[in-house]
Amino acid sequence: MKKILLTLLLAAPLIAQPPTRVTPLGTRELPDLPGKEVLMLSVEYPPGGADPIHRHDAHAFLYVVEGTIVMGVKGGKPVTLHPGDTFYEGPNDIHTIGRNASTTRPAKFIVFLLKNKGAEALIPVN
Numbered sequence: 001m002k003k004i005l006l007t008l009l010l011a012a013p014l015i016a017q018p019p020t021r022v023t024p025l026g027t028r029e030l031p032d033l034p035g036k037e038v039l040m041l042s043v044e045y046p047p048g049g050a051d052p053i054h055r056h057d058a059h060a061f062l063y064v065v066e067g068t069i070v071m072g073v074k075g076g077k078p079v080t081l082h083p084g085d086t087f088y089e090g091p092n093d094i095h096t097i098g099r100n101a102s103t104t105r106p107a108k109f110i111v112f113l114l115k116n117k118g119a120e121a122l123i124p125v126n
Contacts, residue, residue: 018046025110029117039113039121045069046106050099053125058115060089067107072097081109094125 025040039058045067062071064081072078073093080101081087089095100107113121 018049020045020049020051030114035117036114037117039115041111041113041121042108043111044106044108045100048100048103049107051095053094053096055092055094055123055125056089056113056115056121057091057119057123058113058121059091061112061114062087062089063110065108065110067105068101069107069109070097070099070101071095 021042021044023042023044025042027037027039030036030038062081064083064085064087066083069081070078071081071087072095073089074096078097079087115121
């Protein structure tokens with residue numbers, strides 16, 4: 001019984017973890033690129049927060065605003081990004097690593113997605 005309680009106490013911070021917050025900032029159709037649009041998102045990782053493996057079916061341009069994040073795509077090496085750093089994902093990339101490098105401080109970044117009009121912004125990958 002003590003072992004179960006200790007396990008629950010150690011896991012409590014992980015269970016109570018606030019989710020990643022994604023806030024749409026705007027969408028704009030691109031008249032000179034028929035059928036395309038840009039979606040701008042603000043993403044906030046809580047301390048220790050991470051994304052599931054996914055892809056975007058878009059050109060994704062990321063700019064770090066606050067904190068330190070680790071990003072990586074399948075076949076590439078993970079990179080650690082700080083405020084002012086950028087990261088790119090192509091339409092065929094599988095985003096295997098997306099996480100806050102800190103377990104004590106939040107991290108925030110802005111993403112611009114150049115995608116097909118009306119297409120989903122995030123596609124989970126199993």
